[in-house]
Amino acid sequence: MPAPALPLSRPRGRIEARTLLWILAALCIATMNAPHAVWETVQHLRVPDTDDAMRLVEVRDLLAGQGWYDNVQYRFLPPGGVPSHWSRLVDAPIAGLILALTPLTGPALAEGLTAALWPVLLFGLYGWLLYRGVRHSFGSRAALLAVIAATQTFGVTIQFQAGRVDHHNLQILSILGLAFCMIRGGLRPGLIGGILAAVSLAIGLEGLPFVALAALFLTGDWCLRGRPALASLAGFGLGLGLAAPALFAVQTAPSLWGVSHCDALSPPWLWLTLGGLALAAIAAAAGERLATVPATVPARLALAGLAGSVLLAGFAAAFPSCLGGPFPDMPPLVRIHWLLTVSEMAPLAKFVARGQWEALVFYPVVILASLTAAGMVWRGPERRAWSVVALFLWPGLILGVAQFRGLYIVSGFVPLVAGVVLDRALARAALPAGARRWPVALLGAAMVSSLWMIPALLAETLAPGLRNAPDAAETNACLGDAAVRPLAHLPEGTVLAPIFMGPSILLRTPHSIVAAPYHRAIPGLKAAIEGLGGTEADLDRVLTAFDVRYLVACSARPSENLQAETAFATRLAAGTAGSARLVPLDVPGPLKVWRVAP
Incomplete structure (x- = not known):
């Protein structure tokens, strides 16, 4: 049966379906962030997560003159501080946006506007990338529907909400872009995909499993298909193998180029990226010798297997501590x-x-x-x-x-x-x-x-x-500006507070902290767990060892008890215990605060 003829013109006054979809997409994007959340971010630096607060602290330090290669947070476990494993490549554009806005708004409002605008700009980039990639393979209507679906996907919207200045949204962009490059195939997409993979690794190692899978896919594709898949593999290996060391050098002090870290881009992971470059170069150099199908499939498989074995054996021999993951100690x-x-x-x-x-x-x-x-x-x-x-x-x-x-x-x-x-x-x-x-x-x-x-x-x-x-609302009440900002009026000192409060205290006060939720600060984490979850003697020992001036408690989120009895700090916050060494302070808000007597 022949298809029915399409009308030469649509009835007057009727809106095209595609136009309706664009209007729907615009409405969905416009309503992704609640107005009050945006306002709170702009006015009071409301951030969704502790990592967002710590990112803003790093950016502030950079703008205040701390060196590009100096990523130590000196108010965290003073006086030595804690070196961060986060990337300056994320700090830089956020700092640049604050600098651009400061002459117009002043520094405080510039920070709030940046915290609100940065995720919106990144979502615009994500939407553009998603639309382009889906349209290439599935058509423009599917691409538009994908953008609409993105505004309703909580796993996406939480990473692009106002105040989300952490790096997970950039990881989504990098890996999604890598996937679309793999789908297109060819030398240029392969090269761009390799660069995006390197960017992902430079930002953080959360994308490492996906970069490894991309490498295995492209290698396996070349093993099975030969010449048609060579350009993609060669481009990916070239992009990853050249961009990863370059990005590492840009964000790492030359004196630390030989230092291995399991939780950040460093020699262990550069070894693997350079190995991928070597395999791609060998495959490209072999040319026609390994290009025909199916005669040379076993040869290609043997070459890939040999290269993979050498890479993994070298990694295990040179960097055995990283075999246990990013938290070996x-x-x-x-x-x-x-x-x-x-x-x-x-x-x-x-x-x-x-x-x-x-x-x-x-x-x-x-x-x-x-x-x-x-x-x-x-x-x-x-x-x-x-x-x-x-x-x-x-x-x-x-x-x-x-x-x-x-x-x-x-x-x-x-x-x-x-x-x-x-x-x-x-x-x-x-x-x-x-x-x-x-x-x-x-x-x-x-x-x-x-x-x-x-x-x-x-x-x-x-x-x-x-x-x-735990009630998230009660916990968040201890992190907000209204709760933590009053601490800024106290004379500067070191604060012992629940681990999750550390970044907010750094962001909203001039004080130093003992603990924050970061694995490179094991002494501070151990001190907070033992001091806030143990006996009075445990707490006294921590207060003395870290020269603590203020003890802060969030009643809604007491520390976990390490003994059968309720922790002393928890009883102290509840008013059922006391200490001659701890002087209660009258601070407005939900926090309980004590000054530590010498």
Whole structure:
């Protein structure tokens, strides 16, 4: 049957469907951030996370004249301070935006405006990248639907909300861009993809598993297909192998070029990137000798296997401490009583056990997107695109089940899959009534994470007794400007406070701190755990050892008890214990504050 003829012109007054989608996209983007959240960010530096506060502290120090290569936070465990493993490549553009705004607004307002604007600018870049990438493989309507879906994907929106100046949003951009380069194929996309992979590693090692998977995919593709896949592998190896050392040199003092760190781009990881460059160079130099299919498939596999074995053996021999992950020297006390209590390190089972139903807005959409991408690999002409998307989604999901932070990067891929499925649902809507239209539409809707708020809220309402996690609102009340800013009026000194409060104290006061949630500051973490969770003698020992001037407690978030009895600091905050050495101070807000007598 011939297709029905399309009307020569649309009825007067009717808006085209594409125009409606653009209007919907604009509305969704405009409403991503609540006005009061933006206002609080601009006026009071409201930030979503402790890492955002610490990032602003680093930027302030840079603007105040601290050296580019000097990433020590000197008010953290003074007088020596704690060296940060974060990248100056993230600090620099934020500092530049503050500098540009300061003459117009003054420094305080410039900070607030930057904290609000920076994530918006990055989301604009993410939306542009998502639209371009999806349009190339699946068409413009799917691309527009993907952008709309992104504004409703909580795993994405939390990383681009006002105040989110940490680096996870940049990681999403880098790895998503890498994926689109792999899908396109060729020398130039491969080169750009390699550079983006290097940027991801320079920013932080969260993207390392995905960079490794990209390298394995491109290597395997070359082993199986030969000449058609060589350009992509050569470009990726060249981009990664040259950009990673260059970025390392830009952000690392020359005196530290030979120092190995397992938690940041340094010689162990440069060894692997340079190995990838060497493999790509050998494959390219071999040219026609290894280009034919299938005669030389075993030869290519043998070369790749030999190169991989040499790389891994060299890594294990030269950098054995990094085989255990980024926290090789963390003592059990700190691992148990701090690391494993951090929400981003929590497994899915812990969210379920604690009745944290908000996990429903994160996990189901990633599961559905992973299953859909895997199913699509075996269908249609977009097999390569779906293979790459599945390549990133599945490991991210597995990591996310073990640790929530594994979902950070792969959540950026969910809108891609949702947009394509929703586009196909719209296409099927024009089919006859008897056609199977609803399954695709339901699948697309199920990948819109904002809809999962309904069962999450129902579970919270119907079974409130199952929740035993700390109240996030009460905890945040101890971190805000209204709670912490009054401390700034006290004479400067070192503060012992709950670990999670450290960055906010650095951001909002001139004081120094003992502890903050960072693994390079093991002495401070150990001191806060023992001092705030132990006996009066434990607390006295920590106050003396770290020359603490102020003790601060957040009643809503007491430290974990290390003994059978309630910790002395917790009883002190509750008013059921006292100490002649601790003088209560009248400070407005929810915090309890004591001055430590000599």
